[in-house]
């Protein structure tokens with residue numbers, strides 16, 4: 001039996017590189033609370049991502065959740081259900097109401113032609129999600145938000161390091177939030193960041209990640225605790241040194257998948273968008289049973305039987321979660337519902353051997369009827 005292939009494998013520096021990086025942490029005994037590693041990673045990321053301002057968090061979810069709190073929003077937020085639980089939870093945990101917009105069948109991001117019909121006098125913001133490394137139609141979203149006076153908060157968890165027309169993807173909208181979770185293109189073990197331009201907003205956000213403390217004797221907000229610690233920041237510093245190499249290797253894996261799977265009827269692949277520098281975050285494949293003969297679930301099982309873990313991602317849609325007690329109707333987002341039932345993301349990480357890619361593709365092709 002060959003070794004199990006998981007859907008992803010965390011990027012890590014050499015052991016010695018990390019040990020060297022944490023030496024200062026050991027010596028100083030400054031383990032958290034915006035220490036030197038936190039400051040250094042923040043400065044380096046600001047430059048790498050091409051953003052005006054950035055603040056670091058324990059994880060991407062807290063960046064999203066505290067961003068919504070710092071914006072002091074109330075009412076409805078237009079978003080999509082084709083995302084990870086975090087996006088929708090961040091809205092509801094702030095006492096806001098998600099209004100689910102359908103997605104575009106090509107990029108899987110919010111369908112900007114369907115946003116305006118969902119705007120009411122209670123709408124306060126749009127929370128679109130960049131998906132798999134595909135970016136949203138940021139130009140349309142910007143135009144709609146300006147016309148209706150809405151805030152835009154991007155869930156940019158899938159688009160670390162990407163640019164659109166040469167501009168860092170984190171510089172779009174009022175705020176863009178990244179995740180540095182172990183499974184993402186760039187990781188700090190757990191971690192996240194919010195990128196923004198408004199410095200007043202930034203001050204509130206900064207205090208919210210530290211209990212709402214604004215000075216040694218003042219607590220002005222009902223904050224949380226979401227500070228990135230020094231060991232996570234050190235991992236981020238190390239991984240950032242190698243992230244371009246990692247993305248180049250991911251690209252080679254993606255190109256190998258493309259050359260194996262392109263031209264197979266009933267298997268839709270994901271194209272890199274014009275004017276986008278991609279990070280090759282995920283490899284989604286959408287199956288059309290009528291043409292391919294087998295459906296997504298059959299391919300998933302065939303891969304599992306060969307010790308290969310693909311992921312039904314995003315499935316199920318967030319608007320179907322039991323947590324929300326049937327409050328939302330999945331049929332209002334039919335494209336998202338359809339794609340979520342047919343999509344499979346295949347194993348993808350920098351060191352995935354290309355002959356394993358070939359083997360995965362052969363198994364998929366053998367499912368064709």
Ligand SMILES: *Cc1c(COP(=O)(O)O)cnc(C)c1O
Pocket residue numbers: 059060061062083084086087129155157158178179180181190191192
């Ligand atoms: C990973 C992810 C998040 C949450 O990030 P964490 O760092 O795991 O908290 C949010 N949204 C999307 C789309 C994600 O993929």
